[in-house]
Structure formats: C-alpha cells, structure tokens
Amino acid sequence: MSSPVLSVIVPCYNERPNVAPMVAALDAALAGIAWEVIYVDDNSPDGTAQEVRRLAHQDSRIRCIRRIGRRGLASAVIEGALSSSADYVAVIDGDMQHDETRLPAMLAALRTGQYDLAVASRHVAGGDNAGLSGRWRHALSDGGIRLAQTFLPVRLSDPMSGFFMLPRPLFEDLARNLNGQGFKILVDLVLSSRRALRVKEIPARFRERAAGESKMDVLVMIQFAGLLLDKVFGGMLPLRFFSFALVGALGVLVHLSVLGLLHSTTPLGFGRDQTVATIVAMAFNFQLNNAVTYRDQQLKGPRLWRGLLLFMAVCGFGAIANIGIARVLYEQKTAWSIAGGIGAVIGVVWNYAVSATLVWRAR
Template identity: 70%
Template sequence: MTVTLRDGQTPIPAAASPATAPPAAALDLSVVVPCYNEAANVAPLVAALDTALAGLAWEVIFVDDNSPDGTAAAARALAQHDPRVRCIRRIGRRGLASAVIEGALASSAAAIAVMDGDLQHDETILPAMLDAVRSGRADLAVGSRFAAGADAGGLSSPWRHRLSESGIRLAQSFLPVRLSDPLSGYFLLSRALFERLAPSLTGQGFKILLDLVLTAGPGLRVAEVPFRFRAREAGESKLDVLVLVQFAGLILDRLVLRRFLGGVVPLRFIAFALVGALGVLVHLAVLEAGFAGLHLHFELAQSLATVAAMAFNFALNNQVTYRDQRLRGPRVWSGLLLFMLVCGIGAIANVGIAQALYAQHTPGLAAGATGAVIGVVWNYAVSATLVWRAR
C-alpha cells in the first residue's frame, strides 16, 4: 500500500496497520523491579532471570526513581540488546508502592511478579510461584523468608531482624489471611487480579504486599514459597524504622480511615495534623525554657518558640508525612523557608477567622477551634502544593 502525494511527488509506502502486524508471542510473566541506586545489580539480575525463567516468555520492567547512580541508564543499555528488558524512569515521583503499581500497569503479561533489585530475592523460585497461580491453587504466591524451609540469613544485622520481626507481629494481628512473611517484597499474582485491586491501593510506603492483601480481603488464597534470603551485594538498603511508621500508617488507613470515614480524610492529612500537635508541645517547651528558664522577654521567647516549632514540623513532615517526596540537599533549606512562609500565612488566617467569628458572638472556644482547623487545612493544602510538590 502507498500514499499518493500531490504534484507528482514520489509515493511513500504507508506504515503497516496494527491489524497486519505479525502477532507477538504472549508473555507468561512480567517481573517488576522497583529500584533506587541499584545500577550495579541490573545486569546480574537480568542474567539470573534468564537462567531461572528458561522456557518461559518473560520480560523485566525496572522502575527507577531517577537514581543518581545511573540505574536507568544501566537498564536501557541492556535493553538495546535484549528486548525483554524495559525501563520506566520516574521523575518527581518516589516510593516503592507507587513504582510497583506503575510498573505492573505497564505490563501485558498474564502474570506479574514483584521482586527487589538487590539480588537478595531468589529468582529460582519464580517458576514455582508462577505454577501456584496458573494452576489455580492460589490467587497470590508469596516468597517467604520465614516459612518452613526458608532462610532469612540476608537480614545481616540483629537490628534488621528485630525490625522485621516487630513489623511481622504487628501485621499478622490485622491481616485477613495468615502469612508467615507479610512484609515480603517478593510475590506473584495474575495481572487480572492486580488490575482489579489497583484502583483501591494507597500507592504509598514500602509494603505493597500488605496493601494488596488488606485490599483483597479474607477470600484471598495465598501460597507461600520458602526461599533463602541472600546477603546484599551492592546498592542501598531501604529498611529503617520510618518504614515501620509508614507501615503502621497503612494499617490505620485501611482499618480505620477507609472503613469508618470512607477514605474522605487522607492519611497524609492525619499525619500532618499529628505532627502539628507535636509541634505545639515543642513550641510550649521552647517558650517555657526561654521565658521562665532564660528570662527572655516574652516576645523574643515566643518568636524563638514559633521558629523552633515550624522547623520541627518541617523536619518531621519531610521524614514521615512526605517521605516518598522528601526534600534533600539544598532543597531542604528552600523548602524550610517556604514552609515557614506558608505556616505564617496560615497563622494570620487562623487568628483573623477566629476573631471574625468571635465578633459575631460565636463562643470563644468554638471560634478558636474553627480558626485552628482552617489554619491546619491551609497549611496542609498549600505546603503539599508548594513545598512538597512533585518535581
């Protein structure tokens, strides 16, 4: 087929329509690998998958959160020679859960596996996990570090062991199904099931498996496949105590906010408000220390307390509330100044609205509470838009 041009120009062959393109082999499995600073592990992981998945039609999707070590470049270099390798480089979006969702929704395979990019997950159990789901024995297959026959030796330090054990005990008390390793980052399920659950996932934090299980509910059939959790060879560990804080927040969101409040109040807002409440305590402590302890003028002590509380709120929000979008390097200082400006305007709005209501004969406590709530909502909405905006 050709396209005829005017004025006697040379005809140009038309591109083949999708209907005439040769059919591609259907993929059995997409392996989604969320990663940050894992450049050294990309090639070894692809080589390991090539051996483990021999005989299967598969692809690997690296979802990189704009790693400074060139993880995306390493994946794309492999993709030049191996069409099974794909890369999604995300700019302005961070977080393991959202990376998994984005990578999984980019897949067209019948099944989706999720594994870390640090080589600690044993790729040789992927065929067994796939068989458990394809055979219909399970809806979800989980690679477990703690099931019978497993080895969690890759948790190299006693601190990491204790952190994992604490999280597992907490999760097991809330989960609708029994799992020996609810904090595992290694699992496999059908794409159809993932797409059904995806709209209801929070997309926040590091424990996407927990979110999936809580979203699916008690009817979910789970198969656990034990594996040896290897020691990390390269890259950075993402496990720290704040991951457990986010994990507790996920449980709060699933079991309280969505169940009783219908998801109307975002978890971030609850966290932001709680940080603000702690900031009040910091404010009072600094005020007392400056005014009563150091005998400063009240105006100076109050000013120092206000700045200290704002700095405290910013630091804690940056580490917890907006952990997946936290500011780093020089942006911390510009973010702090902008946050103080936003909160200063919020304080003016708080006082102004409270005074206006009081002038209309609203009881003092009610007027003050209304002003405070409006101030918190202002601070949350504007700081989310200006301070921690996606970049």
C-alpha cells in the first residue's frame, strides 16, 4: 500500500464517544481520496486512545499517538503532523464540531498550487458559527479574532479556526519556529512563516459539540495573549519566566493581605503572622503557576502535593539567598532600594530556575 495523500490530525482529550462517528464521517467525506486519520490523545481518562486502537484493528488508516504526562492542543497537533508522510496534513477537532465534508474542497484548493493554506472559516459567506455555545463564548471569540487580526500579516476572517489544511513539507518547514503552547495553532503557523502565506478560505459551518465537553476557558485566552506576545517579540521573551514573575508579584499582594488581616484581627505575634502569610502566599503561587505557567505539564493527585512541598523548599532557599545577598550589599553601602531589588531579582531567578527543573520538570 502506498502512503496516503492526506493525513487528518485529530487532537483529542476525552472524546471517546465521538471517535467512531468521526471516523465514519471522514470515511464518507473522503471517498476517492487516499487518507489516514491520526488521533493524538493526551492519555484521556475516558479511554479515548483505547477506542481509537479498537477501530485501528479493523482499519489500518486509523492511527493513534498517546502522550503521557503532557497536555496541550497545539503541541498535540504538531506531533501528529510530524508523524505523517502524506502530501497534505489537515487538522480538525475530534468533537464533530467541524464540518468534515469541507475537506475535499480544501484539498482541491491546495492541489491547484495557488495556495499554501486552506482554512475553514465560520466568517465568510456560507459559513456560520451556530455551534458556539452562549453569548460569553461569542464575545470571547470575537475579541480573540480582532486581537489576532491586528498581528497577522495575512487577512484571515477566522484566525481562531482549528480546522485547516496545508502541504506537509510546508508544515515541516514551519515546525521549528512554532511556539507550540496553547490552543491556537493556526495563528502560530501563520506567524511562524517568514513570507505571507497564500490563504484560501473555505466557508464552513461550526456545529454543536456532539458529546463530551469543551476544554476552552479563560486560561486558554490568557495563553493565547502570551502566544501573540511571544511571536511579536520573535521568541526573545522568556514567556514562562514572565508568567512566573507575574505570579510572584501577585503572591506578594496575597502575602501582605494575609499579614494585614492577621495583624488587625487575631495577631499571633509578628513572627507567626509573617510565617502564616508566607505559607499562604507560597501555596497561592504554587497553585497559580501550576494552573497557568505550567498548564501544559500540570501536576495532579499525589504529584501535586509532592510538588507543593518541593516548591516551598525551593522558595525557602530563594528567600534565604534573597535576604542574605541584599544584606551583604546593604552592609557594603549599597542603597537600600538597590540592595533589596538585586536580592529580590536573584530570589525570583533562583525560584524559577530551580522549580522549573525540580518541580515541573518535563517528563
């Protein structure tokens, strides 16, 4: 058997009930085209991967990549596409929201050689966005679209679309420049290209989710803003570090609030108040970093508790280093603000570097 012309990449998390209907829908839509489907599953607890493998036993066009200890739509798409040897790769959601009957039109557009990228759009004549649940989701989506459009070198009416197709060799070229974090791989791709890509927009309906639930939330939007910043500054910004430092700054506010509250209500003595405030602030910082800064490798269950303890130990050392260095500088007649600032910066860099390698080490 020769290799397929089209690989359909399906990032999926907890989509078990949608797998079989989706494969059947692809089979119907892609009649006459040599295709394969590559599911990239982040070890979904609902057994999505087992379901894909069950079907794969009956049909060799179905493949499954199962990733353990990782999360993320964009990175899942990248790994799926890089595992393909087909001429074209398409990306489509695994929840039946995208209209797979548009795939042949996308392929036909690319085959003319006039386009680098075919994007299914909800916002051109003939497309629609009916499946987006609720006014809140519409507002989020519209805001995101406008934000993305201001950064994009090409006109895309639906830059947040998760349904598109491009020649695989082009994907391979762009892959090394991809940020790979978050939800919006299309924006990432377009911004990673040095030349403006020639885009064909294909109108598409956005259906209601067939089963299961959406993984999109406010944190996803924050990550999207981070992706844009990263692209605008050409990958020069260590985004994780900024996120970590921002969380740290919020932690200082939490610390002072707790301290103030204890002080004014049930003072235990300054030393104890300060200790309680420190522990609360560390726990707060740990949770927020785990949810935002390290969302793609979030710790859960027993790992969460181990991580919290380790994080507190790391930050404890950070605080000792911070105070020690600031004191030495101050004694050598450095201005208090500079001595304090240098101590704090060294503390943050230490906390970041060590917790990145010990607490959230990439597995």
